[in-house]
Amino acid sequence: MGYYSPRQPSTFPLCQPIGGTHPIQYQPGKYPVPNQSAPITWMPGPTFMPNCPPGLEYLTQLDNIHVLQHFEPLEMMTHFETNNKYDIKNNLDQMIYIVTEDTDDFTRNAYRTLRPFVLRVTDYMGREIMTMQRPFRCTCCCFCCPSTRQELEVQCPPGVTIGFVMEHWNLCRAVYSIQNEKKENVMRVRGPCSTYGCGSDSVFEVKSLDGVSDIGNIIRKWNGLMSSMGDADHFDIHFPLDLDVKMKAMIFGACFLIDFMYFERSPPQHSSR
Numbered sequence: 001m002g003y004y005s006p007r008q009p010s011t012f013p014l015c016q017p018i019g020g021t022h023p024i025q026y027q028p029g030k031y032p033v034p035n036q037s038a039p040i041t042w043m044p045g046p047t048f049m050p051n052c053p054p055g056l057e058y059l060t061q062l063d064n065i066h067v068l069q070h071f072e073p074l075e076m077m078t079h080f081e082t083n084n085k086y087d088i089k090n091n092l093d094q095m096i097y098i099v100t101e102d103t104d105d106f107t108r109n110a111y112r113t114l115r116p117f118v119l120r121v122t123d124y125m126g127r128e129i130m131t132m133q134r135p136f137r138c139t140c141c142c143f144c145c146p147s148t149r150q151e152l153e154v155q156c157p158p159g160v161t162i163g164f165v166m167e168h169w170n171l172c173r174a175v176y177s178i179q180n181e182k183k184e185n186v187m188r189v190r191g192p193c194s195t196y197g198c199g200s201d202s203v204f205e206v207k208s209l210d211g212v213s214d215i216g217n218i219i220r221k222w223n224g225l226m227s228s229m230g231d232a233d234h235f236d237i238h239f240p241l242d243l244d245v246k247m248k249a250m251i252f253g254a255c256f257l258i259d260f261m262y263f264e265r266s267p268p269q270h271s272s273r
Contacts, residue, residue: 045057045124053160053245054157064237065089065236069084069233070086072232083100086256101119113264119131129157132256134260163246165189167261174189175189180246185209187209187215188211200222202220216238218258220233220258220263235255237255239251
């Protein structure tokens with residue numbers, strides 16, 4: 001099983017929101033109410049920037065973003081894995097993007113946390129500005145075999161690859177390399193020795209290739225019982241304000257591979273008798 005076919009990118013003009021509030025049909029993190037619209041406060045649209053992939057202009061203004069996964073109680077009740085959804089916000093609680101998983105029911109429930117997936121990143125107008133794809137990797141053979149190592153491809157705009165996140169085998173901790181579109185290593189991500197700590201945040205450090213310079217970090221926040229029982233994670237991503245915007249997008253993408261590999265909790269299966 002390989003990649004899903006991403007939707008072909010469409011040509012669209014770069015538009016700016018006129019106001020900070022744009023009504024849509026649901027409130028992020030909550031459940032839809034029929035025939036009722038709820039306002040969302042969006043981050044004001046940036047001006048056009050040359051040499052910047054459309055939709056990433058927001059990231060040029062930021063050095064910190066929050067990734068908030070939607071809590072799905074029906075998963076706990078029905079034991080049926082649903083598509084993940086995330087709200088991406090800035091420090092002012094303004095929406096930047098919405099991320100939605102696009103995986104079929106069989107794949108989600110057959111492969112669970114090991115499933116291949118496509119994540120579609122949309123802006124306030126509903127335009128898909130970024131696509132993230134994880135191919136299927138067999139884990140039945142030796143865990144140090146290259147064919148078992150996880151990877152994520154980031155496309156921005158959809159159909160145009162800007163880089164990859166590649167897992168590296170390590171006995172003690174999570175280790176990844178962030179690569180450009182030519183699969184050349186540009187940064188490394190180094191996780192904690194244990195991601196199962198109760199009552200504390202899990203910090204994944206983003207470093208230079210030589211491991212000397214600190215570039216940023218991806219922090220999975222501890223949210224009490226929600227962290228231990230529910231599947232609704234909260235990540236803080238930090239990077240330098242002047243970092244290349246494509247590399248900001250790659251660190252952003254690495255957050256989702258980390259989430260699926262270490263913090264995704266599938267609803268318990270019914271035992272057959």
